Amino acid sequence: MSNHSFWPAGAHRYIRAHIMGDVLPLELEQKAAAVRDMLAAAVQQYGRVVYSNSLGAEAMVLTDIIWSHVPEIDIFSIDTGRLHEETYELVEKLERRYKKRIRLVYPDAENLAKLVEKQGVNGFFHSLEARLACCHVRKVEVFKRAVQGYSAWVTGVRRQQSATRALGQPIEWDAQNNMHKISPLLDWTEEQVWQYIRARKIPYNTLHDRSFPSIGCAPCTRAIQPGEDQRAGRWWWEQPESRECGLQPRVRHAVGQA
Numbered sequence: 223m224s225n226h227s228f229w230p231a232g233a234h235r236y237i238r239a240h241i242m243g244d245v246l247p248l249e250l251e252q253k254a255a256a257v258r259d260m261l262a263a264a265v266q267q268y269g270r271v272v273y274s275n276s277l278g279a280e281a282m283v284l285t286d287i288i289w290s291h292v293p294e295i296d297i298f299s300i301d302t303g304r305l306h307e308e309t310y311e312l313v314e315k316l317e318r319r320y321k322k323r324i325r326l327v328y329p330d331a332e333n334l335a336k337l338v339e340k341q342g343v344n345g346f347f348h349s350l351e352a353r354l355a356c357c358h359v360r361k362v363e364v365f366k367r368a369v370q371g372y373s374a375w376v377t378g379v380r381r382q383q384s385a386t387r388a389l390g391q392p393i394e395w396d397a398q399n400n401m402h403k404i405s406p407l408l409d410w411t412e413e414q415v416w417q418y419i420r421a422r423k424i425p426y427n428t429l430h431d432r433s434f435p436s437i438g439c440a441p442c443t444r445a446i447q448p449g450e451d452q453r454a455g456r457w458w459w460e461q462p463e464s465r466e467c468g469l470q471p472r473v474r475h476a477v478g479q480a
């Protein structure tokens with residue numbers, strides 16, 4: 223019997239998705255399949271892989287793909303202690319949908335107490351230095367602790383999100399954290415992210431419906447105006463070049479390149 227199939231490559235998955243009621247347009251199904259393949263290959267190549275789940279829209283796509291297809295990848299989220307209530311509600315919705323617990327990781331209590339003692343409870347508004355110090359204690363240190371023992375970490379950044387992120391590569395050596403960094407959604411558009419979320423009926427942060435395309439800590443995130451940059455609501459009082467928390471390294475070396 224011939225192995226030749228009447229259907230083009232990928233069509234079987236598309237048909238199966240239709241039958242299961244979670245329809246993805248063929249192009250998006252192919253993109254999602256590429257993400258699944260990239261993550262599965264990362265597990266094969268690097269062994270212990272962890273996903274730092276930002277709980278943003280892109281994170282919903284990656285959470286769905288990882289928990290549905292590549293469960294060998296561990297997932298954690300950083301609870302800075304200053305998140306929006308809507309973000310905690312989202313954590314509960316995700317846990318109900320996938321019947322799994324998201325591992326929340328927290329700042330070191332002693333370092334946090336010292337930070338607040340030094341700069342005050344909202345000191346991050348007063349200078350870039352104070353803001354970075356807060357992000358360091360509430361995010362960067364926590365991240366470094368959470369990724370210890372892993373060989374690679376996954377992130378949901380997209381090129382469209384900012385000038386800095388436009389320079390990213392799908393697989394990079396993250397010298398800052400001494401491990402590989404995998405960005406499977408780099409070339410996804412915002413529209414594709416939302417198409418995926420809607421087709422798969424995945425929960426998402428309801429702040430996205432109120433003009434918050436990018437969501438971080440409550441005091442440091444605001445809604446954006448039409449036409450503004452996607453990340454304009456993050457640390458909105460600062461210059462665009464400084465609007466990162468320190469988790470995304472500035473100097474990059476793509477794997478396989480000099």
Ligand code: SF4
Pocket residue numbers: 302304346353354356357358360361438439441442467
């Ligand atoms: S986003 Fe704001 S509150 Fe959150 S860690 Fe950074 S400076 Fe602190």
